[in-house]
Amino acid sequence: MNIEKVGIIGAGVMGAGIAEIIAKSGYDVVLKDMEEGYIQSGIKNIEKNLKKSVEKGKLTEDEKKEIRSRITGTVDNQLLTECQLVIEAASEKMAVKKIIFEELDRICPSETILASNTSSLSITEIANSTKRPEKVIGMHFFNPVPVMKLVEVIRGINTSDDTRNTVVAMAENLDKVSVEVEEAPGFLVNRVLVTMINEAVGVLADGVATAEDIDTAMKLGANHPIGPLALADLIGNDVCLHIMEVMYEEYADSKYRPHPLLRKMVRGNLLGRKVGQGFFSYE
Ligand code: CAA
Numbered sequence: 001m002n003i004e005k006v007g008i009i010g011a012g013v014m015g016a017g018i019a020e021i022i023a024k025s026g027y028d029v030v031l032k033d034m035e036e037g038y039i040q041s042g043i044k045n046i047e048k049n050l051k052k053s054v055e056k057g058k059l060t061e062d063e064k065k066e067i068r069s070r071i072t073g074t075v076d077n078q079l080l081t082e083c084q085l086v087i088e089a090a091s092e093k094m095a096v097k098k099i100i101f102e103e104l105d106r107i108c109p110s111e112t113i114l115a116s117n118t119s120s121l122s123i124t125e126i127a128n129s130t131k132r133p134e135k136v137i138g139m140h141f142f143n144p145v146p147v148m149k150l151v152e153v154i155r156g157i158n159t160s161d162d163t164r165n166t167v168v169a170m171a172e173n174l175d176k177v178s179v180e181v182e183e184a185p186g187f188l189v190n191r192v193l194v195t196m197i198n199e200a201v202g203v204l205a206d207g208v209a210t211a212e213d214i215d216t217a218m219k220l221g222a223n224h225p226i227g228p229l230a231l232a233d234l235i236g237n238d239v240c241l242h243i244m245e246v247m248y249e250e251y252a253d254s255k256y257r258p259h260p261l262l263r264k265m266v267r268g269n270l271l272g273r274k275v276g277q278g279f280f281s282y283e
Contacts, residue, residue, distance in 0.1 A: 007086035011042025017145025039073035105130035123156035185250035200228035233272030
């Protein structure tokens with residue numbers, strides 16, 4: 001299928017990042033959110049990144065303008081009907097995703113592929129809210145989207161080969177590397193990565209080392225670009241907790257039990273960078 005216009009649902013960190021790289025790769029983008037304010041904030045982040053790229057000599061001023069002009073922000077569903085691919089990057093709640101996919105299924109042409117950027121929820125279950133489960137797929141990007149090279153392509157039980165092939169080709173066009181993953185709780189990266197983060201929280205809670213030393217140790221001892229606790233702050237401690245909860249519930253294996261300190265942090269609104277405070281302070 002020939003993809004020219006891509007819809008993105010959700011102008012948060014992930015949605016805006018996805019919109020940016022898709023526009024950079026020459027596609028038209030419809031960035032949809034529920035409120036004008038969310039769209040403005042997402043577009044402001046994109047503009048900031050594009051400006052930095054110009055300053056670094058990675059883009060010309062004209063290229064920046066052209067990329068920006070490819071992105072249309074909207075609170076209306078109408079423009080999504082023109083898209084051949086829609087990628088949902090809204091809140092990580094199954095009920096919310098089902099409402100979004102039901103609506104997309106109703107308004108988008110039957111050939112439109114509906115993808116979700118969910119970090120751990122079942123693609124098969126999301127697809128159940130549509131009449132086109134063969135055209136529903138997971139396209140999981142990583143934060144920060146402009147930097148991270150991977151896209152996990154997750155097939156639900158009913159996803160067709162055609163849909164998979166189109167999305168794999170699309171990821172390549174976005175200059176990403178895709179890895180195909182069968183649907184499973186936490187998929188691939190988060191099952192390994194967030195379980196490690198949860199363990200680092202346990203190491204902190206046990207008083208084995210300070211937060212700073214845990215991160216220094218993992219950076220210098222395991223060559224990670226940032227430590228697990230700083231990474232939790234980057235991802236969002238609420239998102240990490242949610243991923244652990246999904247894996248714990250689905251696998252019923254105690255190795256995925258969210259650490260009580262992680263729960264406590266989320267209850268205390270210490271969510272990480274987005275609120276200025278997590279395991280570290282960002283004020
Ligand atoms: N948007 C765009 N570009 C960004 C960026 C952002 N938010 N943050 C950093 N960058 C760019 C910088 O502009 C810089 O680009 P240049 O090389 O062109 O100058 C480059 O990334 C390196 O940035 P910095 O020098 O500022 O800082 P750094 O070297 O510490 O790198 C980092 C920052 C790329 C975030 C690095 O710390 C890193 O790779 N961290 C690990 C990130 C990670 O593991 N992400 C996955 C999280 S899991 C997930 O997302 C899935 C999920 O479902 C939860």
